[in-house]
Amino acid sequence: xxxxxxxxxxxxxxxxxxxxxxxxxxxxxxxxxxxxxxxxxxxxxxxxxxxxxxxxxxxxxxxxxxxxxxxxxxxxxxxxxxxxxxxxxxxxxxxxxxxxxxxxxxxxxxx
Amino acid sequence: xxxxxxxxxxxxxxxxxxxxxxxxxxxxxxxxxxxxxxxxxxxxxxxxxxxxxxxxxxxxxxxxxxxxxxxxxxxxxxxxxxxxxxxxxxxxxxxxxxxxxxxxxxxxxxxxxxx
Numbered sequence: 001x002x003x004x005x006x007x008x009x010x011x012x013x014x015x016x017x018x019x020x021x022x023x024x025x026x027x028x029x030x031x032x033x034x035x036x037x038x039x040x041x042x043x044x045x046x047x048x049x050x051x052x053x054x055x056x057x058x059x060x061x062x063x064x065x066x067x068x069x070x071x072x073x074x075x076x077x078x079x080x081x082x083x084x085x086x087x088x089x090x091x092x093x094x095x096x097x098x099x100x101x102x103x104x105x106x107x108x109x110x111x
Numbered sequence: 112x113x114x115x116x117x118x119x120x121x122x123x124x125x126x127x128x129x130x131x132x133x134x135x136x137x138x139x140x141x142x143x144x145x146x147x148x149x150x151x152x153x154x155x156x157x158x159x160x161x162x163x164x165x166x167x168x169x170x171x172x173x174x175x176x177x178x179x180x181x182x183x184x185x186x187x188x189x190x191x192x193x194x195x196x197x198x199x200x201x202x203x204x205x206x207x208x209x210x211x212x213x214x215x216x217x218x219x220x221x222x223x224x225x226x
Contacts, residue, residue, distance in 0.1 A: 004154070033213060042115070042200060042216040043155070056213045090154050100214060102147075102154030 002027065004093050004103035012109045018079040021106045025072050025093030031055075032074040033100060034066060037088040046089075049074055078108075086110045114138045115203050117217035126226045130188040134201030134217055137182065141203040143211065146175060146186045149198045149219070158199075159186070191224045198222070 005024045013019050025032050033056075034046040045058035049068035066076040072093075078085055086109050092100035116135045124130045132146075142163035147155035161168040161175045161184070168175050174187045188195055198221045202214040 035216075040218065042117075042218040043202075043214075045213045045215070048213055058213070092154075099145075099157065099160070101157065104152070104154045 004091060004101055006089075006091050006103040006106050008106060009104065010107045010109075012111060013081050014111050015081055015083060017081050018077060019081060019108060020075055020077050021089055021091075021108075023074045023076075023091030023093075023103060025074070025091075026101055029093035029095055029101075030072055031094045032068055032072065033092045033094070034074070034076050035090045035092065036060075037090060037105070038084075038086075043090060046076065081110045083110050113217075114141075115201055115215050115217040117199075117201055117220045119220050120218070121221040121223070123223045123225060124191045126193055126224055127190045130186075130191045130195065130222055130224065132186040132188075132199050132201075132220050132222065134184045134186075135182055136184075136203050138203070138205070138215075139182065140205040141215075142205045143203065144175070144177060144184050145202045145214065146173075147200045147202060147216075148195075149200060155200055188222075191222075193224050193226050196222055196224045 007022045031050045033048040035043040037043050048056040052068045063079045068074045088105045090105045092102045094100040145160040146158040148158050149155040159170050159173045177184045198219045200219045201217040204211045
């Protein structure tokens with residue numbers, strides 16, 4: 001069974017731009033969660049989608065948004081990028097929220 | 112307020128010895144705990160989990176112990192191998208009527224196993 005895939009793997013943007021990251025979950029998984037990992041921090045929860053609906057949301061500003069499509073693929077968008085948004089963005093899919101399988105992540109660098 | 116804490120940012124252990132990684136939590140509602148391992152340039156991979164109805168769960172070289180009264184859990188790796196060198200994250204969640212809450216992660220402990 002193919003794992004969670006994320007595209008692109010690396011991205012460089014400048015302040016003020018916006019970015020869209022994509023995640024394809026494991027086949028059959030309907031829940032997709034997004035996390036941000038920055039140096040010295042653990043994984044911080046952004047949001048979770050289940051059956052195209054945002055089911056949980058972390059404590060991030062409204063510049064961070066996401067959506068999920070009918071095939072369970074998910075995208076997250078960050079608008080008006082700031083230097084502090086530079087991070088590894090991880091997507092995880094699951095059948096049950098407490099057993100998550102992670103993709104390799106997208107490394108975003110904001111210059 | 113950090114609900115899941117891994118107070119040791121790094122740990123070095125000799126090959127063949129026991130590695131003990133610790134994790135403390137503050138939210139008494141947490142009832143499910145997991146450990147993930149992360150190599151550079153890869154996403155975290157699930158290692159082992161434990162429900163609050165147990166105090167120990169074992170899987171091969173990996174054992175997780177849970178002390179609910181102390182709000183503490185630990186991961187034991189015996190014997191440690193160089194391939195175990197990675198960052199280990201502790202995570203926790205609790206069950207609502209609608210399902211489990213999102214995982215809350217600690218900041219991780221970098222384990223180095225020295226040959």
